[in-house]
Amino acid sequence: MVKRFADKARLYNDIATDWEGDPISLDKPEPPSFGEEDFPPGLWDKLKAVSQALEVPIELPATQGLAVLAAACQKRFVIQVEPGYTEPLNLWPCCALEPANRKSPSLKNMAAPLASWEIDRSRDMGPEIERCTLEYKAQSARLKKLEKDYGAADDPAEREKIFATLSELSKSIKPIPMPPQIFTQDTSPEKLAVLLENNHEKMAIFSAEGGIFDIISGRYSNGMPNLDIFLQAHSGDAVRVDRVGRSGVYLKEPALTMGLSPQPDVIRSLADRQGFKGRGFIARFLFALPRSNVGQRTLEPKPLSAYVEEQYARTIRALLDYVNEVPLIIHLSQKAYDSWKTFQLTVEMEMGENGDLAGMKDFGGKLPGAAARIAGLFHCYIHAHNGPQVERVSFATMSAALSLAGKLSAHTRTVYDLMGVDPDIEDARRMLNWIVKESKHRFTLRECHRALQGSFSRKEALEPALKVLTERGYIRLMARPSTQGPGRPSIIYEVHPLIIRK
Structure with missing residues (x-):
């Protein structure tokens, strides 16, 4: 008996050493944290101060700060990337965090200059x-x-x-003037259209939760999703909203910013909501999925620097004070354009077969434009007091924006994985679970299809999952297919021995 086990152990070692390394996990690695290199110096000081004072991940105030900056700049400025190609400066950043992460205090702090500007304008008017x-x-x-x-x-x-x-x-008879409103919380599509109409076709939605997703899904429309105004207001396309018993609202170039921080469970359910993925709604978000600090906090309050707070508030208010009939155009320096163009081409390659964005082309197609928008916002923050339209976007500003866009892409890939949006990865997980559950050291294509035919109606449907598992080193096609009996030889896959041992 001892000899038999020794022979088996020797055989196992021979097989194990025949494989090239360990399998590559199907789970995405933890996305990188945001850093000083991803933001203009003054803005980074503010984000870092809030993160330390509230003991929250830097990604929370960072995404909220991007939304605040976008709310201040949208429809006031646009960025021209190439001749004939401009991007508006509204954004949809979204940071997913569990409860007890002080999301509301962080949002209140970051959006304070917007709220105080609204109050002052209302008093003046x-x-x-x-x-x-x-x-x-x-x-x-x-x-x-x-x-x-x-x-x-x-x-x-x-x-x-x-x-x-x-x-x-x-x-x-003249209408009664209304004080400007920059942002709202959860609002219906019809109410959003009115808010946009009354505020020069620009509005922001800020929320520390995800109730807006329920509204868009049809909370007030018998379960029928109403995505049009949200989709059009992200890209600045004209949209008409008809209202029962009242005149419709026609918007020529609406701009909507959304800054949300819902729970991960809310994000996980987005792909299952009707129309959210198929119409590109999810792809418009720039997600962050940081590690929670709950359980590791000191719970000792840290005062915020009065200087940092004042500089941030002055900058946001300076941007809000720009009054112009048409958006002012921000241009790129040659070096900034060259770096953006390289980023655009890199994203294009990543959307190809086996690229990091192959399973999320809807997001990848919008990523270079989002990076340009971020660069425009950073440029506005830096030159708020002397005219963002006067100076060209520098190479350093574009580098920070592209660095942040790359990290947001990594976070978004993790979120897509959380939502199960990449079908090939999900199918590969389903197949791997069957392999482990049945302790399969090897299996034929036929028996795999027979066991999983509830999920894969045809054998051909197995191919993407088999390809994923093969590329990541979980399985490999045997060199010599079996030729037992008449008919075609069976296609047999070997399983990496580490999988069964684990």
């Missing part, structure tokens, strides 16, 4: 709003009286005279 309100009420009362007189008049000439006055008065 107070007297004008009050005057216009009184004028509107007086003219409306006069209009009602004229309508009554018109109905009571019998003389045609008198009626004609009253009608002319009515027409002139109705044209002269």
Whole structure:
């Protein structure tokens, strides 16, 4: 018996050494953390201060800060990447974190300059709003009286005279001005259209949770998703929103920013929601999936630097104070353009077969544009006080934006894996589970299909999963297929011995 076990051990070692290394995990490696190299110096100081003060991952204030910056810059500036190709500066960053990670305090701190600017503008406009309100009420009362007189008049000439006055008065009535609103929380598509219409076609949605996903999925529309206005407002395409019993809203170039920090379970369910993946809704987000600090915090409050807070607030408010009918154009320096072009070509290759973005081409196709938007936002932050449209985007600014875009891509790949969006990886996991459960040292294609035919209707459907497992070293095609009996020889795969031993 001892000899038999010794022979088996010797055989196992011979087989194990015949394989080239250990299998490569089907799970994505933990994505890299954001660092100082990914942001302009002044903005990094703010993000680092909030992260340390609240003991939250840097990715939380970073994604929230990007959303705040986008809310301040959208429709005020655009970035021209190439002749005839410009990108708006709205973004959809989303950081997935479990509860108890102080998401709301972080968002409140990062968005504070927006809120204070809204309050100040509302106070400044107070007297004008009050005057216009009184004028509107007086003219409306006069209009009602004229309508009554018109109905009571019998003389045609008198009626004609009253009608002319009515027409002139109705044209002269001015709407009551509304104080500007920069952001909202969870809102319906119809309400979002009105907010965009009332705020020069720009709006931001900030939330420390993911309730907006439920609304978009159809919470108020009998389960029917309403994605159009969200999709169009990300890219700046015209959209019309019809409303029951009221006039529709037509938007020429809407701009919507979203800054969200829902729980990972909410993110995990996105791919299952009707229309979210097929129409490219998910692909518009720049995800971050950091490791939670809960359980490792000191719970000792750390004061924020007054200087850092003031500089951040002044910069955001300076950007909000730009008033222009059409967006100002930001241009790239030659070195900045060259580095962006290299990034674009690299992303293109990564979307090819076996590339990191092969299973998420919808996201990859938008990534170079998102990187350009980030570069535009960084440039605005740096030159907020002297005119972002005056200077060209520097190589250093573009390098930081491309570095951050690369890390956001890595985080987004991890999120796609969490959602099970890459079907080949999910199928490979399903197949690997069967191999381990049945302790298969080798198997034929036929028996694999027979065991998994509930998931793979045809043998051909197994091929992508088999390819993934083969490329990652879990299995390999045997050199000599079996030729037992008549008919075609069986296709047999060997399983890496480490898989069964584990």
